[in-house]
Structure formats: C-alpha cells, structure tokens
Amino acid sequence: MEWIKGMFGTKKPIIAMCHLQAMPGDPGYNEEKGMDYVIEMARHDLKALQDGGVDAVMFSNEFSLPYLTQVKTVTTAAMANVIGELKSEIKIPYGVNVLWDPIASIDLAAATGALFIREIMSGVYASDFGLWNTNPGAVARHKAEVNRKDVKLFFNIVPEAAKYLADRDITEIAKTTVFNHHPDALCVSGMTAGAETDSQILCKVKNTVPDTAVFCNTGCRLENIEKQLTYADGAVVGTTFKEDGKFENCVDESRVKEFMDKVKRIR
Numbered sequence: 001m002e003w004i005k006g007m008f009g010t011k012k013p014i015i016a017m018c019h020l021q022a023m024p025g026d027p028g029y030n031e032e033k034g035m036d037y038v039i040e041m042a043r044h045d046l047k048a049l050q051d052g053g054v055d056a057v058m059f060s061n062e063f064s065l066p067y068l069t070q071v072k073t074v075t076t077a078a079m080a081n082v083i084g085e086l087k088s089e090i091k092i093p094y095g096v097n098v099l100w101d102p103i104a105s106i107d108l109a110a111a112t113g114a115l116f117i118r119e120i121m122s123g124v125y126a127s128d129f130g131l132w133n134t135n136p137g138a139v140a141r142h143k144a145e146v147n148r149k150d151v152k153l154f155f156n157i158v159p160e161a162a163k164y165l166a167d168r169d170i171t172e173i174a175k176t177t178v179f180n181h182h183p184d185a186l187c188v189s190g191m192t193a194g195a196e197t198d199s200q201i202l203c204k205v206k207n208t209v210p211d212t213a214v215f216c217n218t219g220c221r222l223e224n225i226e227k228q229l230t231y232a233d234g235a236v237v238g239t240t241f242k243e244d245g246k247f248e249n250c251v252d253e254s255r256v257k258e259f260m261d262k263v264k265r266i267r
Contacts, residue, residue: 001213003184004233007093007115007152012229012267013055014260015095015215017238018045018251019062023078026064035078039085045251049241050091052256053264057090058118058236059083060097069132071101076108083112095154100129102139110146118154118217118236120162122181123173127162136181155183156217158201160190170201171208178209185213187236195219202231221245222259226266 005011021038022028030037042059049057059082061075068075076098083096095116098104102119109117121139125132143151157173164173174186188205190197196219206214216232221240228235241256243249 001211001233003152004213008055008234009093010055010267012232012263013234014263015056015058015234015236016049016054016241016256017062017236018042018049018057018059019238020059020064020079020082022063022065023061023075023082025072025074025078026061028063028065035081038078039082041250042082043086043089046086046089048251048253049256052241052251052253053260054092054237054256056093056095058095058097058116059114061099062238064099067099067129069100069129071098071104076104076111079108080111083108083114087112095152100132100159102134103142106139106143106146106148106151109151110148114151116152116154116184118156118187120156120159121153121183122155122177123157123159124165125159125162126165127159129161131165132159132162140181152184154185154187154215155181156187156189157205158187158189158197158217160195160218171204174205174208174212178212183212185215185233187215187217188232189217190219196221196224197228199224199227199231202228206231206233222262225259225263229263229266 021041096108096114097118102121105117122136197216213233216228216235220235220237239247241251243252
C-alpha cells in the first residue's frame with residue numbers, strides 16, 4: 001500500500017473531516033446568513049485542522065440531514081463553490097464525500113481536483129434513509145467517464161444507520177468487496193458519526209484483506225486512537241476535533257493538536 005504514503009506523506013494518516021453547514025436545498029439551510037456563512041465556517045474549520053497538524057482533509061455535506069442517496073444538483077454545486085473559494089488555502093491532500101451519493105462525489109472530485117472520495121458504493125441495506133441500494137459497476141464506469149481514473153475510492157462497508165439486508169459476516173463482505181470491486185480502501189464504521197468503531201471488527205477485516213487498506217471511519221478519540229491504529233492503516237476523524245467533542249460544534253484547534261501530537265508519537 002505504497003500509495004498511502006505517496007498520497008499522504010506518512011503511514012497511518014489521519015484524514016480530518018471538514019463538515020459543511022447546511023446549504024441551499026437542505027432543510028437546515030440558513031437563508032439569512034446564506035452561502036457566505038457556509039464558506040466562512042468551512043474556512044474556520046479548515047484552518048484549525050491544518051494548523052492542528054492533520055495529514056489530509058475531506059469535505060462533506062454533513063449538515064445536509066436527512067441525507068439523500070441521490071443528491072440534488074444544487075448540493076454538488078454548492079460544495080464545489082465552497083471548495084473553490086477555499087482552494088488557495090488548502091495546503092494538504094483533500095478528498096470529498098457528497099452524502100450518500102458516489103456519482104455526485106466523483107463529479108465533485110472531478111470539478112475540484114480532490115484526490116479521493118468516501119462513499120457507500122456496494123451492497124444493499126435496510127437503513128434510516130429507506131431501502132438503500134447501490135450500483136458499483138456504474139460508479140467505476142463513471143469515474144472513467146469523467147477522466148479521473150486516479151481518484152482513490154474509499155468503500156464504506158459498514159454504513160452508518162444501516163444494516164446489510166442479507167445476513168452476511170463482515171469478513172465475507174470485505175473479501176467479496178475486494179474481489180469484485182477492487183476498492184483502494186475499506187472504511188469500517190460505528191453506528192453513527194462519532195460512534196466508536198469496534199476494534200475487533202477492524203482487526204477481523206484487516207486480517208481478511210491484508211493487502212487492502214483498512215481505515216477506522218468513526219469514533220476515534222484521544223483515548224482509543226493508539227488501539228485503533230494498531231489494526232487500521234489510517235483513520236477518518238471528525239467529531240473528536242469539535243469543541244467539547246460534540247458533532248454540531250466548530251473545530252477546536254487545541255483538540256486537533258493534542259490528538260495529532262499523540263498520533264505522531266505512535267507513528
């Protein structure tokens with residue numbers, strides 16, 4: 001997995017989430033503050049994450065709740081606007097995640113130069129968002145169609161707020177996902193954003209597909225990151241970087257720095 005060090009400049013990278021505020025078309029969008037507010041909030045969080053020392057950043061429409069599995073065009077356009085406004089300030093590798101739509105995520109990566117996407121790209125689930133189906137063949141072909149074959153695909157194989165429709169063991173899912181879809185990385189999650197990922201599941205997945213990158217996708221905190229990185233090839237971190245460790249808050253640079261100082265000692 002030399003590509004990890006090549007892309008992120010380190011082994012076991014920490015990819016920090018830059019959660020975008022609700023945007024036009026979202027139920028929680030603040031029309032009075034408008035897109036200028038969305039951009040400024042993203043700018044604040046990006047600066048705090050970069051100054052705190054994270055290895056990469058991933059922009060997502062985290063506050064677009066409740067999510068769509070096929071997003072409206074306005075969401076992708078608004079996210080491209082935010083990233084475009086901030087692009088000159090981005091100093092580290094970055095990816096994108098348009099929840100929960102892999103096609104839109106690839107489109108956004110193509111438009112903004114993002115190096116990777118994370119999404120639900122395979123499987124069928126019973127979820128809080130209804131019956132959730134995927135089309136991994138279409139995703140792979142769309143990546144080629146927009147001339148971004150270089151974009152790395154992070155497959156979330158334990159979707160938040162969802163369960164595989166068939167009764168399949170996680171190791172079986174990992175094995176067949178790698179065989180059928182050739183993901184660049186697998187992401188293993190807890191129940192929701194900020195919920196701790198089961199380290200034993202991480203271990204089982206990594207042992208099943210040792211030649212594929214496996215990332216801990218949720219719930220990494222100061223007190224568990226050493227254990228999680230024992231098994232995982234990296235981590236995606238969001239909530240723990242927020243003020244008071246609360247999902248809805250802004251990023252707190254001091255929390256980022258404390259976390260990354262520990263990660264650097266571990267590495």
